[in-house]
Amino acid sequence: VNRLSKGLNAVTSTLPFLKGRINYHTDNTNNKIASASRAVISMSDDSPNVSLRELRPAKELPSLARIKQQGAPSHLFTDDLYSLPIFIDTTSKQSHPVLKTSYAPIEGGLILNICVHHGVMDGQGLATLTDLWALFTRQQDQNENEVQEPKNLPDPDEPLTRTARLATALSATADPEITDIETSLQRYRNDRILEQNIPASTVDSRKKTSRIFAFSSDKLKDAKEVLASNGCHVTTNSILNAAVWSNLTRVRLSRRTQLPPTPFARFTQMVDGRRQLLPKINKPGPYMGNVVLTSSADVSLDTLVTTGFFNYLSVSLLAPVAQAIYDASRKVTTEYIDGFLKTLQKVDDPSSLGIGSMSQHGVDFISTSVANAPFYECDFG
Template identity: 25%
Template structure:
């Protein structure tokens, strides 16, 4: 490839990598070589269309800060594509895909040092692109790293789209190859397209200084903030919440004769800006002032005249900044939200063809690219928001040979950063919700999580905690709760809703049982109260629903078991309520001793588990309940297994846990029932946590509100708080992981 000159808009980008993790669930363990081959050959076809991918970014020396792309010269950098197989016995232990899937693929468990071929920052010469396929038990995590000086977010999305199409073509040649048009990679369209504006005095998203101006004043210099004081967390915001607020604001504007409107994204950014500002400015070292700014990246492709192709892969992300006075940011009133959102809308609309061409002209005239910087900061009162929401990555079809072809989640390798919000790509698992990753000082993050108004806006999902000097990076996640909701929907279900909503950092595995199974074969529950109840459970981002199926100690005909699995799966097509089920809870499972006497029982449960996991309409989760020690082989095909179901008098804490397979504690759960009010729930939970089990005890009266609160508080998820608080990491107990360290409840 020849050297490639980068445009003014490319040169404005930070010299960092956009690192994306695409996760796929695998049905078997024998696909590694074939998946590797398809990905490599697909990438080779992609590079033929986009040869810049095999280049490296280098410093030209023509002016300070200017870079371009040339063929790779640094053999020390990683190859274009590499594989790491964590399923090998001598490889680094990694949590299984099912464990990560059940917790919505938390970024706390996705370490960039293991999963990414490149760090976030790398000195020149730096590869334009590198990818790494990571195979873990039951899954594939594909990491793609894009140099931001060459691709913006939409451009990276286009590259992934074409790569997936190339992989699909290799498996289905009859479909014909789908390649990019030449305009997608032609940077000449922007190289000399600058034009000075006669009406624009400033570019709101940028500050331009001159060499003689002192740019080291206290106002422009970032405060010294140690990385160890940062916390990066993920929050979920329901579309229903955003739509309701948008209607409220637009109605407010209309009623007051305002000829303005706001979008859903304006509401999202306004809500984040308001909540973060309130949380930050109570911090002792916050930069107090009279105004605050939020910076945003606006996709300029459609805003130019003529518009650029949506497939153009270079940078056309244009910064804009919105500045407002502080008072609206401290008010929860609709009027204040409207003021903030309208200000954001005006800033977004200011990015037009004139703005972009004037920006290009200014950059091309600069003798030193360090003289132009964003006008917003990410400390003090300011923050930045970037959105990848509509990248469409989970809509891509990589072909059935790549783990079925569909991406489950898009994530970012674990990182800590301050004052930046990233709206993550839409996933098929949460089509009606928005996931936002944000980084703040730890004390500000804790204040944000505890803010009552913010809890009505967003729910906490997971976080990467801060480190203190000398500590390792072991993360103690919130434990899960396994709840047998075997009751008709009434006030008891309301108590469960309250408990789930009050503990957003805790994952709830809810087992429902309409009638010793799903009820009428092939049909949804006939009682509206039941469908309403299940639909309500499905509105909570931290809850997974399981359908109850009995197996009769492997004596029930598999055809009958399959029929009930099929019935639960059919609920996914029910309308108008969303009563889809995430997985199957198999009850009356054979014990370890039963299986020793009859080895065919292992195959029976392996077959029904695989049937449920692969069934369309379900989300692949499987749980077993032998109620005592179960066949250890079944841990390989289950998310978790209930190893103890008995009265509190039979529960002997650490002595009971000692009878469990110690290498499987992370997938073990317990149900302890008939406990008394004076039962030391917190003490029992502490023992289970300390052993790496994480299955708290606690209900002396089924689904009683106070009883459930005692349980959630013991787990550490009450009031939206808690990160597990375990004395030892589950990994230290030799477990497979802690996705399904399922907390038991007392019936």
């Protein structure tokens, strides 16, 4: 823990904005009150350092050996391991830390918890932060003559330069998009403004993980080969999502007394836009900001129910759902990102843009995955 704390101090000294706090405020310029709160990082030279504190969950965790033996199932990692709440009330006057860390000791090791504000960085940014922390922790085992300064460090002032960096990366990769604001709004406007029907939850429910599904990697590989041989473009992730989404929809509908008024369900997934902007976005140093965009696929309830009955003898039933998910992810191009950012700068209410992923009818599905993030390559020594 002492070595981790020293490594963390080195990280926050290198990237001082990690010691800052997030404040929410509304813009009253031009006698017009913005309908959405804007998040701002506030920090100073005397901001206190981020500390690594012990946090013990209510339920005792098994040993490291046991967790590894079980494959680290998600249900072990309950909400009380987190050092910050999942949701933030943006209407409150309270400030919130950019970064907060804690650890839970277990037999044979510890669980390291890193909570970061999603507006400051996304999963890839967090992976960069974690890798940097691991690097500075490892350096403590080296002699002074052996210590090498890390290469390709993030820019310490990176949050101040993000708009310019995004614009530069897009100008190098994207073709000019439609600039007419009305046309742009039609393309990017949220088509489901349902906030008035669904109040935002700021309270954490205790149970957020499930033990419903377990998947065989061999069967996933076989399914991918079967679907590919039938001309279906899929990834392992789109197959997993198709299997879960169709099964959940089938079960949800079987428990309802009447069908929802919409004949389809919407699948929303998070897509890393950063890969579209490489390598320019990572100059100078890795870009840590949030470049996650959403894409969606609408599939009929009948198709989802039929797909939900698939088994190893009828893998081809997954094709229409898996293909729809795959196609949706491919829509996030550099041109799409460029048009979205330009439109975002022209509207008063940012929440009016983006994909409407909430439905009061309870048949939609939202998915995110960090399976491809390089967390598993981090070595703390």
